Amino acid sequence: MEVKECVAKHPKLNRLKLIRRIVFMIVGAGLFSVGLEIFLVPNNIIDGGITGISIILAHETRLPLGIFLTVLNVPFLLLGYKQIGKTFAFSTLFAVLMMSIGTSLLIPVPPLTIDPLLASVFGGIILGIGVGLVIRSGGSLDGTEIVAILVSKKSPFSVGEIVMFFNVFILGSAGFVFGWDHAMYSLIAYFIAFKMIDITIEGVDQSKSVWIISDNNDEIGEAITSRLGRGVTYLEGEGGFTGSYKKVIFCVISRLEEAKLKSIVDEMDTGAFLAIGNIHDVKGGRFKKKDIH
Known part of the structure; x- marks a missing residue:
């Protein structure tokens, strides 16, 4: 109806x-x-x-x-x-x-x-x-x-x-x-x-989805927000082997920001799990970049 x-x-x-x-x-x-x-x-x-x-x-x-x-x-x-x-x-x-x-x-x-x-x-x-x-x-x-x-x-x-x-x-x-x-x-x-x-x-400016699992989730999330101007979302996860609680960072970036994001993650936690995938379309939400002062 x-x-x-x-x-x-x-x-x-x-x-x-x-x-x-x-x-x-x-x-x-x-x-x-x-x-x-x-x-x-x-x-x-x-x-x-x-x-x-x-x-x-x-x-x-x-x-x-x-x-x-x-x-x-x-x-x-x-x-x-x-x-x-x-x-x-x-x-x-x-x-x-x-x-x-x-x-x-x-x-x-x-x-x-x-x-x-x-x-x-x-x-x-x-x-x-x-x-x-x-x-x-x-x-x-x-x-x-x-x-x-x-x-x-x-x-x-x-x-x-x-x-x-x-x-x-x-x-x-x-x-x-x-x-x-x-x-x-x-x-x-x-x-x-x-x-x-x-x-x-x-499109030429292809967007990418990012999943990050780290013991320094909060620091990485704050760095992505402040240095890339991208919003992040924290998801709840559970380790398959240990059954322990895991916080997962999810965000969407542009293709040109991929290298900078990798350097941020390596700087905060060299052992962090990082997965990056291509996205065809991004619509809604708060994908638009925030101003970085």
């Missing part, structure tokens, strides 16, 4: 969110199309997943790339509809259709470079940003992960391992179709795109 009332009270906000998602998916799919048709495809360089298979098939059959991007992705969306949810399925279908249309519209546009290394680097960057924008908007541009989810349920392999196997097989196939030098360029483009997806989703 509360959710319905909330939705009813903020119809403009919901419409703005929907419009924002659609715009980002269109922009992301457009960038992906540019990366393919203006950089990778003219230089016989492929990407991983369904996109890589589509590029190979389009090259062998001389049919438009957009046809294969749609025909190969849609069956996997239908197959995994129950596993991935209605919203994600429709978002992905919309993004794939926009990508297919984009590749068709860009066919007459000449490539910006015929240097395969430049094409790999800049094509990978643009592809990665495009995919990252679509993922941030709740969709996807490739059905490989859907296949991996379904296969992992009936095999001992994880989703990541299955996706890696698919991509190694697909990128390796480029060696037989385009030559092994182009297969190696394809690996460069794939790696760059993979890293750009992470950067686009997580």
